[in-house]
Amino acid sequence: MKKRILTGITTTGTPHIGNYLGAIKPALKQAKNYDESYYFLADYHAIIKNSDNKEVSESVKNVALAWLASGLDVDKSFFYRQSDIPEILELSWILNCVTAKGLMNRSHAYKAAINNNKEDEDKGITMGLFSYPILMAADILMFNATHVPVGADQIQHLEMTRDIAARFNHIYKKTFELPEAIIQSKKDTVPGTDGQKMSKSYGNIIPLLSTEKQLHKSIAKIVTNSLEPGEAKNPSNCTVFKLYKYFASDEMIAEFESDYKDGIGWGDAKNKLFSVVNNEMSPIRDKYDSLVNDKNLLNDLLNEGSNKVRPIAKEMLSSIRDSIGIKKIS
Numbered sequence: 001m002k003k004r005i006l007t008g009i010t011t012t013g014t015p016h017i018g019n020y021l022g023a024i025k026p027a028l029k030q031a032k033n034y035d036e037s038y039y040f041l042a043d044y045h046a047i048i049k050n051s052d053n054k055e056v057s058e059s060v061k062n063v064a065l066a067w068l069a070s071g072l073d074v075d076k077s078f079f080y081r082q083s084d085i086p087e088i089l090e091l092s093w094i095l096n097c098v099t100a101k102g103l104m105n106r107s108h109a110y111k112a113a114i115n116n117n118k119e120d121e122d123k124g125i126t127m128g129l130f131s132y133p134i135l136m137a138a139d140i141l142m143f144n145a146t147h148v149p150v151g152a153d154q155i156q157h158l159e160m161t162r163d164i165a166a167r168f169n170h171i172y173k174k175t176f177e178l179p180e181a182i183i184q185s186k187k188d189t190v191p192g193t194d195g196q197k198m199s200k201s202y203g204n205i206i207p208l209l210s211t212e213k214q215l216h217k218s219i220a221k222i223v224t225n226s227l228e229p230g231e232a233k234n235p236s237n238c239t240v241f242k243l244y245k246y247f248a249s250d251e252m253i254a255e256f257e258s259d260y261k262d263g264i265g266w267g268d269a270k271n272k273l274f275s276v277v278n279n280e281m282s283p284i285r286d287k288y289d290s291l292v293n294d295k296n297l298l299n300d301l302l303n304e305g306s307n308k309v310r311p312i313a314k315e316m317l318s319s320i321r322d323s324i325g326i327k328k329i330s
């Protein structure tokens, strides 16, 4: 059986170092262990939470740039935009028809949203939010992905995908593989400048696609304590140190640890962090610069991606339509 890895990023906001370290980089690294890899821009997921059309289209562009600048090889993988593959939406409807409403009622994201409501529990809840996991299942099952790297917050969505797939297989015929989640471990949560999980909603991000100067500024903002240079410092639970570990070799990490014992000043520690981050960012920045002003290139790459992926989706969908009785009259 072919092993297929698939993952998507919802196109909201500006990609940051947390997305890069937590999702993009590990997904790209894993590709070599699989027969096929699928990476896509989940723009129909984006409109669930964001009705600002400018923000949505800006973010599609930035997330695409982030993947490509980070080294995604379009010749070795499938890279596409969800909205370019309308078959996914068709499959999503078909899956809606085999999904129990009760299953969706149990969704953590939906339950959190209704819990925030006081008098009317459905206030502000769209059907899009309610059936979000079904669209995600369609993304995955469309290509019979076997492995899906996601954050810990997405475990339930993968369980739901398996439920929905099994239900379809049971009612009609065995069509879908039950995909496995590859979970980024909790202890690998990338901290933001304030030490909490890096997230746009906490305002603590270090942007991925930034100039050297902006990067330096973001790193300078990292919150530390008031220990003076010369005073020994504790590397565990230190945001500067945690981030450093993502970018440095084991040797460098051991050296940095002894710098802490020897009382390195926060300014110097941050400069060391800047230097390793900047090293890794520098080719990404160059690639980004070469892509950002060439809108045709970006559109061409996405068109090529959709041309590669659509025939696969069409074939799968046609067999599914057949199974459910949506076929030529005989």
Ligand code: TRP
Pocket (backbone or CB within 6 Å): 006, 007, 008, 009, 010, 042, 045, 135, 136, 139, 140, 148, 149, 150, 154
């Ligand atoms: N829901 C995912 C997130 O917010 C994004 C996503 C959409 C996804 N469809 C997917 C991830 C399919 C993996 C597979 O992070």
